[in-house]
Amino acid sequence: MAKKFRGIYAALLTPFVGDEIATDQFRDNILKFNEQDLAGYVVLGSTGECVSISDEESERLVRTAREAAAKGKTIIAGTARESTRLTIDFTNRMADLGVDAALVRPPSYFKAKMTKEALKKHFLAVADRSRVPIIVYNIPQNTGLSLEAQLILELSEHPNIVGLKESSGTISFLGELIRRLPADFSYLLGHGSAFLPALLMGASGAILAVANAAPALCAKTFRLFNEGKIGEAATLQLDLVPLNKAVMESYGIAGLKYALDRQGWYGGPVRLPLLPMEEKGQAEIDALLKKLGLIG
Amino acid sequence: MAKKFRGIYAALLTPFVGDEIATDQFRDNILKFNEQDLAGYVVLGSTGECVSISDEESERLVRTAREAAAKGKTIIAGTARESTRLTIDFTNRMADLGVDAALVRPPSYFKAKMTKEALKKHFLAVADRSRVPIIVYNIPQNTGLSLEAQLILELSEHPNIVGLKESSGTISFLGELIRRLPADFSYLLGHGSAFLPALLMGASGAILAVANAAPALCAKTFRLFNEGKIGEAATLQLDLVPLNKAVMESYGIAGLKYALDRQGWYGGPVRLPLLPMEEKGQAEIDALLKKLGLIG
């Protein structure tokens, strides 16, 4: 039986000072997140600007996360590369650093050739040779590829493929899959505005970028859901929507980093090609944080 | 205050005998649906193959529905045309036949020109001149156009624009809008696999094609939700997903009609360019109906 991933995981930001990764600030953030009721952390996810940092920087981040994470906090690392071989190599480098699982989005550069068959072969080969369990990652908004339900079902039969992070947030997709997946397979929503509905329909947890800015609120929503207080949970979920939209769509990672800066954590700048947030976004995010009681 | 549309509305099929519309069979179906706990009916929706029938046929269908619908059942008619003028004309023809509201999807042929400004002007002009309330209809899978949240907000200020049917089923879109809409504005989900999550997040009801095939199940899901039995409601919602997928995606309207035929209602053929269902679909739909206890 695979370990089931339950609860809220923060998809951690990668802090930079100037254009250099800042492991001290990364550690400090994690130490603060440790105090929250989070199940664990994703390092090198999309929110972590994974595609913008080098392999060596990636290693330093994962080492730092492993050391800083409180006991019992799960560490998941994003390890996808565009080829099967490079993905396996990098996944095992991360496995050697002690991550609990690898989050693997599909190769997407050769889109037209990424048929179900090609993706299946890719993920199975990675799962066969990875020394840690694999969580498949569907994020069509970034990859331009939507994984089919049938592919997920077939992959879920592999003992080393233990979960799905689904970031399109399509609840009907979850509904189509949830009863047909193995009992120990983890369905983790990757959308901060729709994770309560996903939990209601059977998801075991969520991996959330917005959990960097509002970890307590995310954790509380999950707790209320678990306690059967669905109405209260729905109220919190709706409370979260405007902030989630601001930091995921309107202002993106730059906005999310700003939201951390405002709360005394370290957000700092984004790395190019992402652009810094425009001034006008600051007032909007300030207002959203105030409304949520996250700043005075 | 606008009347709030609550509960489950069936998006009615249009029955044909041969290639002619069959108002007798249409009436018989409605008489049977009247026994169910449905709030009302949509005539000339996408499920009704609205784009494939003539104005004169449309009138006959609406007349029949008006006569056959039990007292208290709301009748909503799909009335969109590609120009503002033609939409107004047709909406008022339907108004004259006694429909309670008009469901209006955006013009979409000149996609690149259907800016927020153009769509706003269109819907406001229709609302100004329509003799019945307007429900805006977002169905990007058919129109190739997604209505922006901001457009819906601006349209919701018009006293004669009273609701939204949202058929993409995107729950985060609902979350973004629901608290910012007027209290008497109706948010109606148009997706049979995600309406419970939508209700949880604040939708007032749903307009469902699958309600033709499983009206009691849809209505019961709504009732359980209203009684606060969310867990039981979620079970029913998940029960419904495979049938909904079969009749909305895999086999489409031809599959939905078959599902009616199997239950002793009248489904009959689809009109070209829709194709009849392939044989193999029949066994699949039979199995799904059996599993739901809808056939023996």
Next chain:
Amino acid sequence: MAKKFRGIYAALLTPFVGDEIATDQFRDNILKFNEQDLAGYVVLGSTGECVSISDEESERLVRTAREAAAKGKTIIAGTARESTRLTIDFTNRMADLGVDAALVRPPSYFKAKMTKEALKKHFLAVADRSRVPIIVYNIPQNTGLSLEAQLILELSEHPNIVGLKESSGTISFLGELIRRLPADFSYLLGHGSAFLPALLMGASGAILAVANAAPALCAKTFRLFNEGKIGEAATLQLDLVPLNKAVMESYGIAGLKYALDRQGWYGGPVRLPLLPMEEKGQAEIDALLKKLGLIG
């Protein structure tokens, strides 16, 4: 042998006075176009705002065109509807008014169901029953559907399917098809910025919206091409690009109508939901017309 459509066809605008169709102005425009070296006219094409006008208005336009067109000018009418039945009916109404051919875009509302098989059945049924030859119309920018090369090949075997109007302007698509089509099949480009390259690769002509604004220039490009003066033709084609972009993309039909007004023809307003051109577009179009020597 089908008649081969060669040369430049103007996709005629539909003039309105206020919101009413203006057949006098339509006639006057055609009389002026008759003086140009154009092969004929398309009435009720996309440029003619076909989706925004009623059947009865359509008939008046076609009657007017038939009467006003000089002897030898071909009249093609856009006759597509969303169902096979409605398309056949309307096509034959237009046939009865004396059009030489019908231009038929695919049904596209039920996009997900418009498989190659469904589209083939549709077009074959229309061709079987139409009393005039059919020209298939590929315009993915408006329909959201791209016709496959293989579908065109199969349709081209039907004796009453005599041509393709291809408005995506994709030259590789033409290259894929041109040698495999029957000798008497007409490949007509529907893109004003790429018709010379299409002619070079084997197209027999073009149906152009921009020919309303610059008929002589379009006709001359074709003539130079026919005379083997490819370099001079390319110069004219490039001359035409900025105007074509302005009236097809930046400002659309409203811009095209303005370009007619400025030259002493009748453009007039567009019908809603199309919006009037913004002021700033006027100066841009003026400059483009001046540069082409079309206004003083």
Next chain:
Amino acid sequence: MAKKFRGIYAALLTPFVGDEIATDQFRDNILKFNEQDLAGYVVLGSTGECVSISDEESERLVRTAREAAAKGKTIIAGTARESTRLTIDFTNRMADLGVDAALVRPPSYFKAKMTKEALKKHFLAVADRSRVPIIVYNIPQNTGLSLEAQLILELSEHPNIVGLKESSGTISFLGELIRRLPADFSYLLGHGSAFLPALLMGASGAILAVANAAPALCAKTFRLFNEGKIGEAATLQLDLVPLNKAVMESYGIAGLKYALDRQGWYGGPVRLPLLPMEEKGQAEIDALLKKLGLIG
């Protein structure tokens, strides 16, 4: 004045033996290509499976190409990474190996944030710091991003941005740009089925994957064009279309490699996640090569 890139460049395949890059076979292929009338080579392009090979492998390929290329053959290396910083670093590593120019596609993972402003800043930063000239690379089919004409115009003002490789093959896009670019800016088409039309409209050359399989035919098409024999050139261009489609769409890089194997060059296997070509493709490619006289 920047050097103008004229003529046909082969976008070289990366040969593997098993799953290891095969520099000997790569050298042998280049030695054979040297005999053809090609202007140069692109190493690490999409055709070279650039996203599937490591930095160290990339260096070995570029070194090999530099050594093997005949005097006067230009070497262009694909050097894009997802961040500005990583792109600059890798570009200059390649510059140090003696490449003549770098081909840089846009970052595309954070699609929604890759506004014109972000892309402009990215490309300008790369151009500022690159020690070799930059050729911007538009390949929306792989990146999911289309570069705007206006962006290209603005980038073309930078002295170190010297060209565009345009792989969508959209001739109207070329028409929109060609007269507004600096005289020494190179517009290179990246589509084997549409490069003659592009040349006719002002492109200075083409970077072609199909030139691996049919270098002489590509080169001859260019030569005929230059000699003003447009009709003969068009015949060759059309001859090339079926092979180009087979190796670019139907069978992809695996098919292209097979086409080399069949001609006595080295194609070999593709690297996962690309799949080997299915058996049935072999007969089709054999037939196409035979028809072109490339095999007996």
